[in-house]
Amino acid sequence: MKNEPQKPSDLSAQIAQAIRDAIISGELIVDERLPSEAELSDQFQVSRPTVREALKRLAAQSLIRTQRGASGGAFVNRISFEDAYSQQVTTSTLLLSMNAISFDTACEARFALERACAPLSAQRRTADQLATMRAEIFRQSQPGLTDEAFCSSDVAFHRALVDGAGNPVLSYQLAGAVEAMQPLMNMITFTARSREEIIGLHNRIANALEAREEAKVDAALVELENYTRRLAQDVAQQHRKPA
Amino acid sequence: MKNEPQKPSDLSAQIAQAIRDAIISGELIVDERLPSEAELSDQFQVSRPTVREALKRLAAQSLIRTQRGASGGAFVNRISFEDAYSQQVTTSTLLLSMNAISFDTACEARFALERACAPLSAQRRTADQLATMRAEIFRQSQPGLTDEAFCSSDVAFHRALVDGAGNPVLSYQLAGAVEAMQPLMNMITFTARSREEIIGLHNRIANALEAREEAKVDAALVELENYTRRLAQDVAQQHRKPA
DNA sequence: TAATTTTTATTTGTCTGACATTTAAAAGTC
DNA sequence: GACTTTTAAATGTCAGACAAATAAAAATTA
Numbered sequence: 001m002k003n004e005p006q007k008p009s010d011l012s013a014q015i016a017q018a019i020r021d022a023i024i025s026g027e028l029i030v031d032e033r034l035p036s037e038a039e040l041s042d043q044f045q046v047s048r049p050t051v052r053e054a055l056k057r058l059a060a061q062s063l064i065r066t067q068r069g070a071s072g073g074a075f076v077n078r079i080s081f082e083d084a085y086s087q088q089v090t091t092s093t094l095l096l097s098m099n100a101i102s103f104d105t106a107c108e109a110r111f112a113l114e115r116a117c118a119p120l121s122a123q124r125r126t127a128d129q130l131a132t133m134r135a136e137i138f139r140q141s142q143p144g145l146t147d148e149a150f151c152s153s154d155v156a157f158h159r160a161l162v163d164g165a166g167n168p169v170l171s172y173q174l175a176g177a178v179e180a181m182q183p184l185m186n187m188i189t190f191t192a193r194s195r196e197e198i199i200g201l202h203n204r205i206a207n208a209l210e211a212r213e214e215a216k217v218d219a220a221l222v223e224l225e226n227y228t229r230r231l232a233q234d235v236a237q238q239h240r241k242p243a
Numbered sequence: 244m245k246n247e248p249q250k251p252s253d254l255s256a257q258i259a260q261a262i263r264d265a266i267i268s269g270e271l272i273v274d275e276r277l278p279s280e281a282e283l284s285d286q287f288q289v290s291r292p293t294v295r296e297a298l299k300r301l302a303a304q305s306l307i308r309t310q311r312g313a314s315g316g317a318f319v320n321r322i323s324f325e326d327a328y329s330q331q332v333t334t335s336t337l338l339l340s341m342n343a344i345s346f347d348t349a350c351e352a353r354f355a356l357e358r359a360c361a362p363l364s365a366q367r368r369t370a371d372q373l374a375t376m377r378a379e380i381f382r383q384s385q386p387g388l389t390d391e392a393f394c395s396s397d398v399a400f401h402r403a404l405v406d407g408a409g410n411p412v413l414s415y416q417l418a419g420a421v422e423a424m425q426p427l428m429n430m431i432t433f434t435a436r437s438r439e440e441i442i443g444l445h446n447r448i449a450n451a452l453e454a455r456e457e458a459k460v461d462a463a464l465v466e467l468e469n470y471t472r473r474l475a476q477d478v479a480q481q482h483r484k485p486a
Numbered sequence: 487t488a489a490t491t492t493t494t495a496t497t498t499g500t501c502t503g504a505c506a507t508t509t510a511a512a513a514g515t516c
Numbered sequence: 517g518a519c520t521t522t523t524a525a526a527t528g529t530c531a532g533a534c535a536a537a538t539a540a541a542a543a544t545t546a
Binding site: 088095117 | 263267292296301302324330334336338339344351352353358359415
């Protein structure tokens with residue numbers, strides 16, 4: 001854990017980086033206790049508030065956790081898929097909403113990624129995952145369902161599809177992407193979408209997965225992508241000439 | 244920007260969450276200036292150090308940036324692809340190294356994702372991107388190249404492939420994944436890999452992209468995946484019986 | 487008047503020192 | 517030996533101060 005590798009400003013950022021590097025390099029291992037704030041103050045020759053600001057930066061990235069009391073302190077955190085996933089969703093959501101990503105671009109990326117795990121899912125999906133998808137389809141066909149509930153069920157359906165691949169790395173990457181794009185999707189297709197059409201395609205996906213037919217899963221996903229993009233184009237068209 | 248929606252501890256985390264929510268909801272927009280630290284202290288009824296810890300948490304996520312001096316302050320940051328990308332690499336790298344992800348799992352995910360953008364890349368790759376890939380292949384075939392340099396060239400090659408899809412969202416997602424997995428890849432294949440074999444496959448990929456033949460790109464990627472996984476199995480075998 | 491320099495006010499960055507709170511371990515008690 | 521009390525160590529929070537940067541206002545000068 002060396003001391004100052006950066007340009008001269010923002011001590012707390014420098015210290016955070018030094019500790020971060022130590023964690024990434026393996027110099028500090030999971031569940032290892034960092035020196036106390038007082039000791040870090042001495043080591044880095046800064047005050048305790050500065051050290052604390054550095055530690056809070058690391059805590060925000062889930063790199064450490066802190067515990068109060070005797071034998072408490074800051075500990076290197078084992079980053080869980082949940083941690084990584086929720087961080088990715090936050091970041092990706094803002095990234096998309098702040099950078100004027102076109103619906104088409106987001107949609108293309110989303111379905112490209114989803115189709116990537118369709119073959120694996122066709123091979124490996126469990127009965128449980130299939131049941132989840134069926135249950136979500138059932139929810140989606142309930143008459144009184146709000147738009148919000150329909151969308152969240154939509155996300156759950158696709159999440160089950162992705163989880164079917166049985167690869168936690170894929171699930172982490174894809175679920176983050178799908179969820180981050182959902183607000184963008186919803187905003188455009190909220191009013192225009194036909195639930196029947198979507199439910200029909202969901203059913204085709206579920207049936208294809210049940211029969212473990214990769215090609216049919218892929219075909220249904222392609223249709224869903226085309227339908228979604230067509231929808232968005234229609235909505236855009238209407239916005240241009242609202243007469 | 245409401246005040247306390249959480250359980251009673253870690254004020255700085257609560258305040259950070261409140262501001263984070265305000266940014267995500269759009270209540271605070273890009274480049275908008277937050278109240279000064281003193282004003283936030285008043286609003287949230289906490290001391291300035293506590294406010295500062297909250298702001299540092301947000302800065303660690305690239306949600307805000309700060310500027311000193313008169314008319315300085317904390318501003319809502321427009322998250323760039325670079326920000327999101329580097330954060331994702333850090334998180335994903337640690338996620339993989341801390342959770343005993345098997346090489347096979349990581350490898351499967353990586354190539355599944357990469358194959359997802361191969362068709363798009365075949366359609367859209369620019370002459371420039373193709374030239375980048377050729378240049379990296381050339382580097383890889385230089386005799387005196389260190390293992391580290393070979394690996395970083397490998398990453399650059401695949402990055403160009405991904406960028407060829409012309410979809411920044413895909414590039415962001417994929418490049419993060421590929422780069423995060425590279426250390427894991429290298430660790431296992433460093434000594435055992437045959438550069439000739441890999442360069443041959445890279446050439447096949449580049450040729451297929453030049454001819455815009457999706458199927459051939461995919462086939463070459465599948466072969467590269469199989470080769471890589473076979474390699475890893477061999478290495479694992481040797482470790483078990485080192486005689 | 488116009489350009490330049492100086493001053494000033496505001497804001498973040500950092501430090502010192504203190505107290506509150508939590509928690510595990512040590513000491514004491516029955 | 518089991519339980520209670522005390523103690524010490526650590527993080528969480530606060531108050532007040534000064535340093536440094538920076539933009540705007542004021543003063544100065546050509």
